[in-house]
Amino acid sequence: MCLQGLLLEEATGQEVGYGYVYYVASAERRQVLFDESLRETALQALAAARAIREAGEPPPLSSVPEAKCKGCALAERCMPEESAFLTGAQAAPRRPTPGSNLGRTLYLDIPGAALRKRQGRLIIEADGQMIKDVPLSAVDQVVIGQAASLSSAALSALSDLGIPLYLMEHGRVRSWLQPNWNKNVPLRRAQFRFVELESQSLAVAREIVRGKILNQRTFLQRGNRERKIDLIQSVVERLEGLAAAAKEAEEKESLRGLEGLAGRLYFSGFAKLLRQGEGFDFSSRNRRPPRDPVNALLSYAYSLLTKDCINVIIRAGLDPYLGLYHCERNGRPALALDLMEEFRAIVADSVVLNVVNRGIIKESDFEPVFDGIQLKDGGRKRFFGAYQTRIREEAVHPVLGIVPTTCGSWRSRRAIWGR
């Protein structure tokens, strides 16, 4: 504030002797006198800030000023406890604090709808009629499920507020509008350097595959607790062995082999957890396009998960297209797929199992397309609802809302250390 005072002095030529700070939380107003020592400190801080800007990237926090980080809006971005943990200054992080972005999603799946802005609200129209009027402050993310028209005023409002917009079509993430994407070039550079080093990226890839297999195992075990099916029990045991093997793998090729084998085993167990009959027969995973209802659901769930992973990665300031485990391919968000591997079973597959076994999605919710099958409008909405509920659940007792950011931060930190 003292700096602001100095600026005012410079602009108006009059002396500014004091200012006020208002604390919203405690509704207190405090006077701050701009005395010599404060002016001195302010100018020093300014010089320090300039130095950081010259250097290109902010230095990691060496100590955590506990009281100051608590309740700070930027804590989610600086992750002071995680940094302290990684530099060995402190034990495992306790938080994470829920960030201001709660992931409240506006999901629009009406063919031909129009999204416009009026004052501080988004107006959704279909067939020339307004169907919904949503305050912008109530939305953290917009997902468009089917072709809709967007006004440029709405787009710039979303950009201004930092709300990402995703376009999905035929159940895949086609494109996104990401405000302020990756301004931090040094961080991205560090990511590229990190990936270049085979030994480092292999170490992370091993963890990814091991984590994925262990989560598949946990998921099957959880489903089998009541059912007690022998086949699943044997799959669980074999997955354990594969996870151990993944930890020792010497190269990415062999990791891919292990992952594939684990996947086949896992899906044979998964098939047994689904309620039989009802047209939800599932024998193995197929895609592009999925040929039976369960595969269609899985594909859709994975693309929603991809969207969320891309979101997390971009928020961490990394490039979603450059992965560690998935190889580069044009248009493939490899890092998002890397991040997603560990969450496939416990988030996406569990939603699929839930909607099928509870009858939330029925066989009549599907329609054939080309040589495959896909979810119809109403079913997609219900499925999206179920998916979001799952994410919320996790956000309360922290898994998804947090683990991806932690992973993201881990990787980003490692990328920084990796120089």
Place this chain on the structure above:
Amino acid sequence: MEHYVVTYDIADDKRRMKVFKTLKDYGTHVQESVFEVMLTMEDYVELRHKLLRRIHRDEDSVIFYRQCLACENDVERLGRKLELLGIGDIVL
């Protein structure tokens, strides 16, 4: 994120409309002169600031009743069903 019930009593029609429109950008119009809003700290500061600029302090009044999490369960709503915006997802 906090839940507030905002009520207002504005002497002038034109100003009342302005206050109404401002509040509509942040939450759900529940009843005449009553809004329910879910606000982050930043949004709260912003909204408060906007309202202060719109009202005449000696004639009008706006009241924010903050709902604590525990009180939330004690709310009973009769009649017309309302969908409160700002709490969860909006699926259309």
